[in-house]
Amino acid sequence: MVDLLGMLAYGELVAFDRVAVDARLAPDLRRRAQLSTMAAAEIDNYRRLVARITELGADPQEAMRPFVDVIDAFHDSTKPRNWLEGLVKAYVGDGIADDFFREVAGLLEPDDRQLVLEVLHSDNEFAVAEITGAIADNPAVANRLALWARRLVGEALSQAQRVAAEHDSLTMLIVQGTGDLTKVGELIKRLMQAHADRMTTVGLNN
Amino acid sequence: MVDLLGMLAYGELVAFDRVAVDARLAPDLRRRAQLSTMAAAEIDNYRRLVARITELGADPQEAMRPFVDVIDAFHDSTKPRNWLEGLVKAYVGDGIADDFFREVAGLLEPDDRQLVLEVLHSDNEFAVAEITGAIADNPAVANRLALWARRLVGEALSQAQRVAAEHDSLTMLIVQGTGDLTKVGELIKRLMQAHADRMTTVGLNN
Numbered sequence: 001m002v003d004l005l006g007m008l009a010y011g012e013l014v015a016f017d018r019v020a021v022d023a024r025l026a027p028d029l030r031r032r033a034q035l036s037t038m039a040a041a042e043i044d045n046y047r048r049l050v051a052r053i054t055e056l057g058a059d060p061q062e063a064m065r066p067f068v069d070v071i072d073a074f075h076d077s078t079k080p081r082n083w084l085e086g087l088v089k090a091y092v093g094d095g096i097a098d099d100f101f102r103e104v105a106g107l108l109e110p111d112d113r114q115l116v117l118e119v120l121h122s123d124n125e126f127a128v129a130e131i132t133g134a135i136a137d138n139p140a141v142a143n144r145l146a147l148w149a150r151r152l153v154g155e156a157l158s159q160a161q162r163v164a165a166e167h168d169s170l171t172m173l174i175v176q177g178t179g180d181l182t183k184v185g186e187l188i189k190r191l192m193q194a195h196a197d198r199m200t201t202v203g204l205n206n
Numbered sequence: 207m208v209d210l211l212g213m214l215a216y217g218e219l220v221a222f223d224r225v226a227v228d229a230r231l232a233p234d235l236r237r238r239a240q241l242s243t244m245a246a247a248e249i250d251n252y253r254r255l256v257a258r259i260t261e262l263g264a265d266p267q268e269a270m271r272p273f274v275d276v277i278d279a280f281h282d283s284t285k286p287r288n289w290l291e292g293l294v295k296a297y298v299g300d301g302i303a304d305d306f307f308r309e310v311a312g313l314l315e316p317d318d319r320q321l322v323l324e325v326l327h328s329d330n331e332f333a334v335a336e337i338t339g340a341i342a343d344n345p346a347v348a349n350r351l352a353l354w355a356r357r358l359v360g361e362a363l364s365q366a367q368r369v370a371a372e373h374d375s376l377t378m379l380i381v382q383g384t385g386d387l388t389k390v391g392e393l394i395k396r397l398m399q400a401h402a403d404r405m406t407t408v409g410l411n412n
Contacts, residue, residue: 013235016242020226029219029267029274033252036222040246046239061235068235 001112002056003169004104006063008119009049010071011097013064016042018075022086031083034126038090045119052115066167074159078152084134088145088204091127092152095198099191107177131202146204153195207318208262209375210310212269214325215255216277217303219270222248224281228292237289240332244296251325258321272373280365284358290340294351294410297333298358301404305397313383337408352410359401 019039026032050060080086098120105116135142164171178184199205225245232238256266286292304326311322341348370377384390405411 010235013239013242016246017226017230020223020245024223029216029270033219033249033256036219036249037253039226040222040249043239043242043246047243050239064235 001108001173002053002058002063003066003167004108004116004173005049005053005056005112006058006060006065007067007071007163007170008101008116009046009053009060010064010067012042012046012049012119014071014075015039015093016046019086019090022080022089025080025083025086027083031130035086035090038126048115048119052112067163070159070162070166073162074155077155084131084141084145085148087127087130088149089152091124091131091198091202092149092195093156094121094124096153096156096191096195097121099194103187103190104174104177107173128202131204135203142203146199149199149204207314207379208259208264208269209272209373210314210322210379211255211259211262211318212264212266212271213273213277213369213376214307214322215252215259215266216270216273218248218252218255218325220277220281221245221299222252225292225296228286228295231286231289231292233289237336241292241296244332254321254325258318273369276365276368276372279368280361283361290337290347290351291354293333293336294355295358297330297337297404297408298355298401299362300327300330302359302362302397302401303327305400309393309396310380310383313379334408337410341409348409352405355405355410 016039019035019042023032023035023039026035053060053063078089080089101116101120105113108116131145135145174187175181175184178187196205222245225241225248229238229241229245232241259266259269284295286295307322307326311319314322337351341351380393381387381390384393402411
């Protein structure tokens, strides 16, 4: 459980400054402020997770440390080069992460389940509106963004495999929670299907 | 008034992502999170200022635009190279900015005065503790940081002169509010004295 919260907490801390930097790519100050506000929300979530880790008798820094390299590696390999890439990254990344943690939350005790569900990203309307608007203005961007989305998912999967290989406790939580390895396969299938649906929503299903 | 709020608002928006990036220089995750939390607070202030600009019938983006170059120039010329430089920058910059806006707040109508006073940085305890702690550990850093602080003030003054030259409305607000040019001189003297006192507080008065 501490492993899971540590991974979530470091994910939030990093999402905060990555999104804060990506906000500078915004074409105007209104959009920049909108993304900055989304980044700032991650810090509130971070604090709640750290409070819970402390409550469980663990050291938050120790709990986060095992995930620093893998989460940093994901972000280093997927730096957005423009505003739309930043938004697609937020949309794709938040979507998959939320789906994953929502599935895992089902395996937890009620208190922890509640906390994990509450720190998920509630709202992707802004990203959806920006991406679909940009594609409507210039359909040619859809191909590039679809390619970018595939790269994001590829990097996320390869880092997820690293986490699974390195963190037995997390892998066990999921295998035991779901029942067996077949169920883990089904979980991954559900995550990928939900991702494909989100791509369709914004017109990136090609 | 809109000029003043626009300057404050853009200052907050930029402070947000600059501090968010500087937080990465932290020696550990606890300190990094502490600075990230401080950065996130700027976004709340930003939103309040934008709400007030809109209430006054002005466009927040238009109100901020005249200050983009000058505030960006200040930050571009004062990028911290390490954790302590980042903290000294936050300490020195927040201190002078707060003193300035506190003085200007005195010239405003009660509602706006209240808003300006509320978006000031309430708390520099963390920066003070980190800087004094670092100097206690290694007195040699004091000289380097004192030099850095002087550079920060020099850059801030040169950008402030640019603002004064380019924005008659702001300059007039201050000249009329204080009474005459002599009073403006006294205001600058007070700001520099308060800065010197803050330097003494953290052991950077050499």
